[in-house]
Amino acid sequence: MKIKKERLMKFFSEQLLTISTLAGVVLGVIFGLILRASSSSKWSSREIMYFNFLGELFLRMLKGLILPLVISSLIAAIGTLNFKATGRIGGRAITYYLITTFMAVILGIILVLTVRPGIDRHKKNSTESVHTTSSQLRTITTTDAMLDLVRNMFPPNIIQACIEQYQTVLKPPSANASNDNIDEWNIGHTYGNGMNIIGLVVSACVFGIAMSTLHGSVNTVLGIVTEVSALMMKITSWVIFVSPIGIFFLTVSQVAEMDDLNVVAGKLGLYLITVIGGIVFHGFVILPIIYYAFTRKNPYTFIMGMGPAIVTAFGTGSSSATLPMTIQCIEERNKVNPQISRFMLPIGATINMDGTALYEAVAAIFIAQLRGIELSFGKVVAVSITSTAAAIGAAGIPQAGLVTLVMVLDAVGLPPEDVSLILAVDWILDRVRTVVNVLGDCLGAGIVDHMSQKDLIVPPINPQENAANASASGSYEIVTVPATKET
Numbered sequence: 001m002k003i004k005k006e007r008l009m010k011f012f013s014e015q016l017l018t019i020s021t022l023a024g025v026v027l028g029v030i031f032g033l034i035l036r037a038s039s040s041s042k043w044s045s046r047e048i049m050y051f052n053f054l055g056e057l058f059l060r061m062l063k064g065l066i067l068p069l070v071i072s073s074l075i076a077a078i079g080t081l082n083f084k085a086t087g088r089i090g091g092r093a094i095t096y097y098l099i100t101t102f103m104a105v106i107l108g109i110i111l112v113l114t115v116r117p118g119i120d121r122h123k124k125n126s127t128e129s130v131h132t133t134s135s136q137l138r139t140i141t142t143t144d145a146m147l148d149l150v151r152n153m154f155p156p157n158i159i160q161a162c163i164e165q166y167q168t169v170l171k172p173p174s175a176n177a178s179n180d181n182i183d184e185w186n187i188g189h190t191y192g193n194g195m196n197i198i199g200l201v202v203s204a205c206v207f208g209i210a211m212s213t214l215h216g217s218v219n220t221v222l223g224i225v226t227e228v229s230a231l232m233m234k235i236t237s238w239v240i241f242v243s244p245i246g247i248f249f250l251t252v253s254q255v256a257e258m259d260d261l262n263v264v265a266g267k268l269g270l271y272l273i274t275v276i277g278g279i280v281f282h283g284f285v286i287l288p289i290i291y292y293a294f295t296r297k298n299p300y301t302f303i304m305g306m307g308p309a310i311v312t313a314f315g316t317g318s319s320s321a322t323l324p325m326t327i328q329c330i331e332e333r334n335k336v337n338p339q340i341s342r343f344m345l346p347i348g349a350t351i352n353m354d355g356t357a358l359y360e361a362v363a364a365i366f367i368a369q370l371r372g373i374e375l376s377f378g379k380v381v382a383v384s385i386t387s388t389a390a391a392i393g394a395a396g397i398p399q400a401g402l403v404t405l406v407m408v409l410d411a412v413g414l415p416p417e418d419v420s421l422i423l424a425v426d427w428i429l430d431r432v433r434t435v436v437n438v439l440g441d442c443l444g445a446g447i448v449d450h451m452s453q454k455d456l457i458v459p460p461i462n463p464q465e466n467a468a469n470a471s472a473s474g475s476y477e478i479v480t481v482p483a484t485k486e487t
């Protein structure tokens, strides 16, 4: 009995952070519902802004960590690997990303074609609201979106990449010309929409590779980035400490401001269930099976370890903002080697989005069903390819998937305005897909970590661990971080 109690206490103390962040969400929902019930009219945006203030501060802190943490960690991780090992680990990571993303898309397509949420079962309901309010969506083609992604990988100005990114802009040739043939539209570009994370990630990788090929002759720089990365991890742990409060306020304001949930009845409700069911099945059944198949370790213990990051992904709807927490949790709680986690997670947060991929496929086919468009096999294949591309191209920020959905709609001949058909429930789906986007990155890092043990011949890049390890064994001959080893 006593042993059981002790075990229970141990479990609770280990999971305290997960439990408190989860409590942040649950209490946030309850408090948000109380707020809704306590006012007969809708809360004004100013009032919502006040409710959200502490949540906003939390989000700002997380976002502030991204740049210094990602850059320093990536350079330090790759800089301490040898070139061949980087290639092998990178190859495994990309293979995992592509295969799992495509599996998510296929699952989504099978589900939406089986459940058929957009098909009229009772003809009399056929006038379901179809708003085609003009949204602020850009018209982009799949090719342009992919080319933009590649362009952004090579930022001409690294400072600019910290603030903005390149976007192709298409404009109709003249106001009264026919807008049907997009090939005749004028091509321009603009810079905007936040930090160019993919550009920074690629630049940091190149920097790290250059460092590793110079074999020890740039140890001062490597020592500096390694120490900056350790500092950023320390600051991250402080932010994690306040995460339950931040998550609580983010949830309260979201629940207080959301539209009435009765719009979720009917087809939209079925669509919601299809997407959530698919995403949850992919994230909590398929990916864990893959993890188990490669590592023979319990995937759910691993997922429990990622608890705070998963709840934060749900609370913020942003893989990028969650990144500092993801890195911290995977290293501290799941003991994944920092060389793998700091290499794979920033890349994964920008390109590996299983939840988004599944959602894109289901959403496009659902809209086609609503519009009564029969999709040929060829079109379904086009949806699967463009959904994968759209998920890779989506940024790790709230509702980025909704923007890249335009590409998938384009593939089945639907106008961009049709995204308004699913707008009402997108914020919920965004949070759920962000959870699985983050989870997919983590399980992938766990798998690659397991497979890459032989490639990781240098000690961990955490300076404190280095010092401890070095003094414990006295035997790290190939240490490439002298600044920290000397301590």
Ligand code: ASP
Residues within 6 Å of the ligand: 317, 318, 319, 320, 353, 355, 356, 394, 395, 396, 397, 398, 399, 400, 401, 402, 430, 433, 434, 437
């Ligand atoms: N919010 C998602 C993420 O950050 C992207 C999306 O909109 O699907 O991972």
